[in-house]
Amino acid sequence: xxxxxxxxGALIEPAMIRKLVEYFxxxxxxxxxxxxxxxxxxxxxxxxxxxxxxxxxxxxxVDGIKYYVKNIYRKLGVNKKIDALRMFREQMNSx
Numbered sequence: 001x002x003x004x005x006x007x008x009g010a011l012i013e014p015a016m017i018r019k020l021v022e023y024f025x026x027x028x029x030x031x032x033x034x035x036x037x038x039x040x041x042x043x044x045x046x047x048x049x050x051x052x053x054x055x056x057x058x059x060x061x062v063d064g065i066k067y068y069v070k071n072i073y074r075k076l077g078v079n080k081k082i083d084a085l086r087m088f089r090e091q092m093n094s095x
Contacts, residue, residue, distance in 0.1 A: 033075055034072060034075055034076075038068055038071060041058070041065065041072065042072065043088070044058075045085060046085055046088055051069075
């Protein structure tokens with residue numbers, strides 16, 4: 001086994017690697033767990049709208065936007081808007 005690894009072999013059998021890839025590829029995206037308004041908000045941010053513009057579009061206050069943003073970050077396990085938008089974009093591209 002060690003010689004096999006030294007010669008470029010894999011530690012995991014190719015069949016097992018395929019199963020792992022298939023398993024992780026079929027896991028639902030994290031953004032699926034977001035509520036409707038949270039998904040709308042991410043879409044507005046993705047379009048480039050500010051907190052104020054998003055608040056006006058959704059008919060809620062800027063404080064309401066901040067509340068939703070905090071929930072989005074918590075649900076996605078991120079701390080920055082750019083990371084949340086990256087996850088949102090990846091979900092959009094996978095559909």
